[in-house]
Each structure stands twice: as structure tokens, then as C-alpha cells.
Amino acid sequence: MEIVILAVVIAVVALGAIGGLVVSSRKKKQLPPAPPSSPSVTAPPAEPQVGEEAETARPEPRRTVEEVELPEAPAPEETAPVVEPEEAAPAAPAEPEIEVPEPTAGRLVRLRARLSRSQNSLGKGLLTLLSREHLDEDTWEEIEDTLLTADVGVAPTQELVERLRERVKVLGTRTPEELRLLLREELLALVGTEADRSVHTEPGVGVNGEEKPGVVMVVGVNGTGKTTTTGKLARVLVADGKSVVLGAADTFRAAAADQLQTWGERVGARTVRGPEGGDPASIAFDAVKEGIAENADVVLIDTAGRLHTKTGLMDELGKVKRVVEKHGSVDEILLVLDATTGQNGLVQARVFAEVVNITGIVLTKLDGTAKGGIVVAVQRELGVPVKLVGLGEGADDLAPFEPEAFVDALIGD
Numbered sequence: 018m019e020i021v022i023l024a025v026v027i028a029v030v031a032l033g034a035i036g037g038l039v040v041s042s043r044k045k046k047q048l049p050p051a052p053p054s055s056p057s058v059t060a061p062p063a064e065p066q067v068g069e070e071a072e073t074a075r076p077e078p079r080r081t082v083e084e085v086e087l088p089e090a091p092a093p094e095e096t097a098p099v100v101e102p103e104e105a106a107p108a109a110p111a112e113p114e115i116e117v118p119e120p121t122a123g124r125l126v127r128l129r130a131r132l133s134r135s136q137n138s139l140g141k142g143l144l145t146l147l148s149r150e151h152l153d154e155d156t157w158e159e160i161e162d163t164l165l166t167a168d169v170g171v172a173p174t175q176e177l178v179e180r181l182r183e184r185v186k187v188l189g190t191r192t193p194e195e196l197r198l199l200l201r202e203e204l205l206a207l208v209g210t211e212a213d214r215s216v217h218t219e220p221g222v223g224v225n226g227e228e229k230p231g232v233v234m235v236v237g238v239n240g241t242g243k244t245t246t247t248g249k250l251a252r253v254l255v256a257d258g259k260s261v262v263l264g265a266a267d268t269f270r271a272a273a274a275d276q277l278q279t280w281g282e283r284v285g286a287r288t289v290r291g292p293e294g295g296d297p298a299s300i301a302f303d304a305v306k307e308g309i310a311e312n313a314d315v316v317l318i319d320t321a322g323r324l325h326t327k328t329g330l331m332d333e334l335g336k337v338k339r340v341v342e343k344h345g346s347v348d349e350i351l352l353v354l355d356a357t358t359g360q361n362g363l364v365q366a367r368v369f370a371e372v373v374n375i376t377g378i379v380l381t382k383l384d385g386t387a388k389g390g391i392v393v394a395v396q397r398e399l400g401v402p403v404k405l406v407g408l409g410e411g412a413d414d415l416a417p418f419e420p421e422a423f424v425d426a427l428i429g430d
């Protein structure tokens with residue numbers, strides 16, 4: 018009997034051992050593959066050094082697939098969209114983005130570096146000559162030449178040299194600081210600090226007693242930067258809080274109206290335009306009409322300038338002005354001159370002044386010339402102040418002209 022009981026116990030133990038082996042081998046088969054270690058997260062194992070004993074592998078607790086916890090499924094709103102963003106919804110028609118132009122106050126000072134870079138030869142040249150120990154006749158002649166080369170003009174040059182000679186004589190010994198001050202004062206007197214340099218855009222009263230926007234006509238030879246200046250001026254006005262309507266009355270160059278419209282769209286100003294080669298006067302008339310209807314503050318009219326037929330130009334510009342005046346006064350007529358053309362600019366100025374009553378000058382491309390003296394010459398020629406200067410191709414590179422900042426840029430620091 019005892020033998021039977023012993024045999025049963027041995028049989029049970031043997032069966033149990035075999036069962037355990039089978040289960041253990043099954044478990045091994047069910048083990049998930051070890052997750053690949055991520056180098057950016059996991060620290061690399063220390064390199065075994067020579068002479069170190071190899072460690073025996075520590076047994077790690079193993080888990081079955083069923084035992085491994087899965088990360089929780091993200092809530093529906095957290096789920097990243099599967100579709101590409103542009104496919105997510107039909108694209109709404111893109112609204113043109115309205116730009117906010119730079120404030121106009123102190124623009125000339127901000128752009129001074131650009132101005133002084135191009136004007137170095139005038140101011141610095143004069144200071145170097147005046148600092149010579151002996152100011153003999155040759156030196157005075159050189160001073161005169163420097164001024165003439167910078168397009169200051171004959172009469173203003175002679176005046177300035179005479180004043181400088183007198184004051185240097187009185188001064189006796191000259192320190193560089195005294196000379197700088199003296200030259201600054203004399204150049205400032207030449208440029209003039211008294212003139213009204215504001216661009217007149219105040220609203221007025223129309224012929225029917227209604228409120229009429231300020232009306233500005235922009236005239237000048239094609240290529241001087243007229244359309245660009247009209248666009249930049251729109252930005253200046255918008256920066257100063259005014260609403261603007263543009264009139265594309267330059268129907269001579271087909272792309273001019275597109276160019277102006279693009280400038281307008283950038284600051285939210287409507288552009289009135291007509292058919293290619295259409296009548297500039299009727300476009301200008303419609304632009305002011307639109308300005309009145311929109312209750313705009315200012316209407317800017319870009320015109321064409323064909324110098325090769327002076328009579329044609331006279332007819333056209335005169336007509337534009339007369340037709341616009343059917344609504345009320347034209348408040349400002351700005352002549353755009355390219356500073357790099359020097360004396361040629363003066364010839365243009367003369368012709369335009371005969372055609373219309375210029376009230377202000379815009380000198381463009383002053384960033385590209387050392388002939389800043391044209392400011393003096395053209396003011397003398399027309400008896401009209403420079404009101405704005407172009408100092409680059411950037412949208413906000415048009416600055417109200419400030420004599421002090423200009424002269425400081427001429428002399429340099």
C-alpha cells in the first residue's frame with residue numbers, strides 16, 4: 018500500500034514538472050520583442066573597460082502581451098487631423114493684406130545714414146578744404162568747384178563762397194568744430210528754413226457746397242519716379258491717419274495704372290482708372306468724384322509727362338487741372354524730379370513750371386547721388402520748396418524734407 022502511495026506521489030510530481038516546463042516555454046514564445054531603445058532618450062550603456070569583469074546578466078521580469086499596458090487612446094478633440102491643412106477646408110478667397118506704413122515723423126533722420134553715404138563728397142569735401150592751414154585762392158576755387166559739382170548752381174555757390182570767406186577771415190584761427198558749425202549755418206541759410214514744406218491736403222468745400230477731399234496732382238517726366246512717389250505718398254498719408262483715393266491719370270504707359278493700383282491695394286486705397294490710352298482728364302475728374310462720394314480725405318492724381326511735345330504736355334496737364342477744378346480747388350501740384358539727372362532736372366522743372374503752377378518739389382533718388390546741391394538749385398529756380406525726398410526703392414523710403422536733418426547729413430558726423 019505504501020509503495021502504491023509513493024508511486025502516485027512520484028507520478029504527480031513528475032507530471033507537475035513536465036506541465037511547468039511546457040507553460041514556461043509557451044511564455045517565452047509569447048514575449049513581445051524588446052522595444053528598440055531610443056538613443057535620444059536612453060542613456061548609452063557605459064563602455065566596458067579593459068580588465069573589468071563581465072557581469073552576469075540579471076534576470077528581468079518578463080510580461081506577456083496581455084500584461085503590457087497600452088497608452089490611453091487620445092480624446093477625439095486631441096486627435097491630430099489626418100488630412101493636410103490645405104486639404105482640410107476649401108480655401109477662402111485671400112483678402113489682400115493691408116499694410117501699416119511706417120510713421121512719417123523723423124523719417125529723414127532715420128534715413129540719414131543712407132543720405133549721408135551718398136552725400137559724403139559734398140559735406141566732407143568742403144570741411145576738408147576749409148580745414149587747410151592756408152586758405153589761398155586755389156583752395157577757394159576748389160571749394161567753388163566742389164559746390165558746382167554737387168549741382169548747387171552758380172549763383173548760390175558764389176554767394177556761399179563769399180559768405181564763407183568773410184566769416185573765416187573774422188574767425189581767424191579755425192578749430193574743426195567752429196568750421197563745422199559755420200558751414201552748417203551757411204548751408205542751412207542756403208537751403209532755407211522759413212518755407213512752408215507741408216503737403217497741403219486739407220479738405221475743402223466743393224462747387225456744390227459739399228465737403229471735398231484735398232486734391233494733389235503729381236507731375237513729372239516719366240521715369241523720374243512719379244508713380245512710385247504717388248504710391249509712397251499715399252502711404253505717408255495713410256500713416257498719418259488719412260483715407261486716400263488714387264487717380265491713375267498716367268494713361269501713357271500701360272503698366273502705370275497697374276503699378277499705382279498695387280500701391281493702393283497695399284494700404285487699402287481705391288484706385289480709379291480708365292481704359293488704356295484713355296482721357297487722363299476724365300480719369301482725374303472721376304477720381305475726385307469718387308473721393309467726394311467716399312468721403313475720402315485726399316485724392317492723389319498720377320499724371321503722364323511727355324516732354325518731347327511741350328504743347329501736348331501743356332494741353333494735357335492744363336486740361337487735367339481745369340477739369341478737376343470743376344469739383345473745386347487743386348490744393349497741391351507736386352513736381353517729381355530725379356536728383357541723379359542734375360542740371361537736366363532743372364530744365365524739366367522750368368518746362369513744367371510754365372505749364373502748371375507747381376507748389377512743391379519731390380526730389381527722388383537722393384540715395385543714389387552725391388549731388389544733393391540740386392535741392393538748393395531747384396528751389397532757387399522755381400521759388401518753390403522741396404517738400405519730400407525719395408531715399409530708396411522701399412515702400413516707406415519717402416521722407417518729409419527737413420532742412421536741418423538734410424544739412425547734417427551733408428556734413429556728416
Ligand SMILES: Nc1nc2c(ncn2[C@@H]2O[C@H](COP(=O)(O)OP(=O)(O)OP(=O)(O)O)[C@@H](O)[C@H]2O)c(=O)[nH]1
Nearest residue numbers: 239240241242243244245273381382407408409410
Ligand atoms: N533708388 C531710388 N529709386 C527710386 C526712388 N524713387 C523711385 N525710384 C525708382 O525709379 C524707377 C522709376 O519709377 P516710376 O515710379 O515707375 O517712374 P515714373 O516717373 O512713374 O514713370 P512712368 O510710370 O513711366 O511715368 C523705379 O524703379 C523706382 O523704384 C528713390 O527715391 N530712390
